[in-house]
Amino acid sequence: MKPITTPESMTTNRTVISQLLQLPVLVAALGYLVDMYDLFLFSVVRVPSLKALGVDGDRLLSEGILLLNSQMAGLLIGGIFWGILGDKRGRLSVLFGSILLYSLANIANGFVTSLDQYALLRFVAGIGLAGELGAGITLVTEILPKEIRGYGTTLVATMGVLGAILAYFVADLFDWRISYYIGGGMGLLLLILRVNVLESGIFIKTKQRVLPRGNVVMLFSSPTRLAKYFQCILVGLPIWFVVGILITFSPEFGKALGLSEPVVAGKAVMLSFSGQVLGDLVSGFLSQYTQSRKKVIRLFMLLSLAFMLVYLLAPVRDTTLFYAVCVCLGFANGYWTLFVTIAAELFGTNLRATVATTVPNFVRGATIPLSALFIQLKPALGTVYSALTVGLLTLAVALVALTYLAETFTKDLDYVEEV
Numbered sequence: 001m002k003p004i005t006t007p008e009s010m011t012t013n014r015t016v017i018s019q020l021l022q023l024p025v026l027v028a029a030l031g032y033l034v035d036m037y038d039l040f041l042f043s044v045v046r047v048p049s050l051k052a053l054g055v056d057g058d059r060l061l062s063e064g065i066l067l068l069n070s071q072m073a074g075l076l077i078g079g080i081f082w083g084i085l086g087d088k089r090g091r092l093s094v095l096f097g098s099i100l101l102y103s104l105a106n107i108a109n110g111f112v113t114s115l116d117q118y119a120l121l122r123f124v125a126g127i128g129l130a131g132e133l134g135a136g137i138t139l140v141t142e143i144l145p146k147e148i149r150g151y152g153t154t155l156v157a158t159m160g161v162l163g164a165i166l167a168y169f170v171a172d173l174f175d176w177r178i179s180y181y182i183g184g185g186m187g188l189l190l191l192i193l194r195v196n197v198l199e200s201g202i203f204i205k206t207k208q209r210v211l212p213r214g215n216v217v218m219l220f221s222s223p224t225r226l227a228k229y230f231q232c233i234l235v236g237l238p239i240w241f242v243v244g245i246l247i248t249f250s251p252e253f254g255k256a257l258g259l260s261e262p263v264v265a266g267k268a269v270m271l272s273f274s275g276q277v278l279g280d281l282v283s284g285f286l287s288q289y290t291q292s293r294k295k296v297i298r299l300f301m302l303l304s305l306a307f308m309l310v311y312l313l314a315p316v317r318d319t320t321l322f323y324a325v326c327v328c329l330g331f332a333n334g335y336w337t338l339f340v341t342i343a344a345e346l347f348g349t350n351l352r353a354t355v356a357t358t359v360p361n362f363v364r365g366a367t368i369p370l371s372a373l374f375i376q377l378k379p380a381l382g383t384v385y386s387a388l389t390v391g392l393l394t395l396a397v398a399l400v401a402l403t404y405l406a407e408t409f410t411k412d413l414d415y416v417e418e419v
Contacts, residue, residue, distance in 0.1 A: 024143055024197050025152050027190070028136030031099060032160035034190055035132035038106045038183040040164040040273070042071060042122060043248045044266035045176035052176065053115060061252055063115060065371055068248065070119040072365045074126020079361025080216070082131030086138065086353025087214030090199050090207070094135035094353070096191065102128025103187030110180035133160070133340060134357025141344045142200040142352075142413060150293075150341065150409070154284025157337035161276045168270030202414055206349040211416060213350040218417060225347070225417065227404070229355065232343040234401035235297065236363035237370075237394040238304050239333045244367035245374055245387060246311060247272045247326060253311075254322060256383035261319040271323050272330030279334015291409050293342050297335045297402055304332035305395050312388050339363075345408035348417035370394065 019025075042049075046064050050056075055063050078098070086094040105125035112118045133156075140152040171179045212218060219229050246253065247268050254263030279300065286296045307328040316322050344356040370390055377386035 019144060019148065020151055020155060022143075023193075025140055025155065027193050027197050028095070028140050029156045029159035030190055030193070031095060031132050032136055032156050033163035033166070034099065034183065034187045035102070035129055036160040036163035036273075037167045037170075037186065038102055038125065039071075039129050040269055041106075041167040041171065041179055041183055042067065043269045044167050044171045045179060046248070047251070047265055049118070049176045053112070053118065055115070061249065064249070065375070067115075067119055067122050068244065069368045069371065071122040071126040071129075072244075072367045074123040074128075075130045075361040076365035078127035078130025079134070079358040079365070081127070083134060083354035083357030084214040084216065086131070086135050086357055087350055090203060091135045091139040091142075091353060092194070092197060092199050094131040094357070095139070095194055095197070098128050098131030098135070099187045099190060099194075100128070101125075102132075103184040103191075104128075105184075106180050106187070107184030110177040110184075130361045131357060133360055134344075134355075135353060137340050137344050138353045138356045139200050141341065142202040142349070146410060146412060148288075150284055150288050150338075153341045154280055154337050157284075157340070158277055158280045161273045161280055164273040165270050165277070168266050168273075171266055202349050205414075206416060209416070211350055212419060214354050215351070216354065218351060218419065219355075221419070228346050228406075229359070231401040231405050232339075232346065232355070232359045233362050233366070234397050235342070235405065236336070236339045236360065236398070237366055238301060238391070238398050239336050239339070240363050240367050241370055241391055241394045242304065242308070242329050242333055243272070244364075245371060245390070246308070246329065250322075250326065252383060253387070254319065257322070258317060259319045259322055260317055263319060263322065268323065268326045272326045272333070275327035275330025276333045276336070279331040280337050281334075282331075283334045283338055287338055287409065292407060293338045293345075293409055294402060294405065294407050297338050297342075298399070300332050300335035301395060301399055301402070304329070305392075307332050308388075308391050308395075312384050312391070342405065342408050345411050345413060346406065348415050349413070350416045352413070 047060060050060055050063055082094045082098055102125045105121055105128055109121045136156055137153055140156055141149045144152045170182055219225055250268035251263045251265050283296050283300055287293055311325045311329060340360050343359040344352055347355045374386050374390050377389055
């Protein structure tokens, strides 16, 4: 028997859709699209851009890690700066300032003529890129009703992943320098849309009260808050192990695994994020259906473990099949949306932007120690088993951290953290 569609249910559906399509949600989603385009463009153009600057052979890996770490260091510093600014001055100040900085930095990336210039500009771009996701997710979770805010954050994250896929196709059609210009140009155009976006009502109400906002010391003054904060970071580690090591350096893994043809890094990035689009949608809807963030995150972590083992240990010699595994790894990374949403929901309005901005950027920045550990283990264990060791470690600590986090699906976000 087909379910009966009543006028009331139709009205409810239209209301939900209209709330999800309001300007702040759309602008946050488009901002994250541009953010992810610029963030992952380097992974796509790493090899051609370095070759154009005279780098080849084994230096492609070492110099690539140097540039990636420069970008990640910028994300770490930017995450702290934009997070504090978002709680002190407002979510919109971050949405304007961050996109302006990384748009100009990425345009400048197209003019580099040396590795030093490239590293410096990836660092500056990283600072700018650090603010977009946290401010956007914070704004969306605060303006949407708790019953549907999971759909809103899913929309934002899905658009972001589409930005990473767009980076591949743009880089495939244009020279790497032009690809950087396009990313910066898209960001500057988006600034026009943000002029009419209003601030979060919850933040405005909190701003009228006399209490500390964006005070990082508050995270350390309470053992409970500090434990929650670090647990949030640990939960996201497997995602950036996959992205920052397995996918970014897929050509090196393909060579170590003896694949029939060389792996194209840009194609691996595009395919993994194609999988993540589906993963973001599935995890978001599963979370709404089960009314749980934690159950779905745990499921996707276990999927990530399974596909990681296939990627590194299965006797795959066909490059096409290897790309298919990259898609599956991307799908398992689809809990990124829920991970950032939990970080925003676990903390009060006066610390929410600080946490929601710093946590994903500390996870991104964790690529630095993870890649360093991978390189350190590589001489003794080889490319495959050093990656396997690091991957199993990140998944183990993430699963333990998730166990101790509180469920946040039905949590009311109109509250503050007391000193």
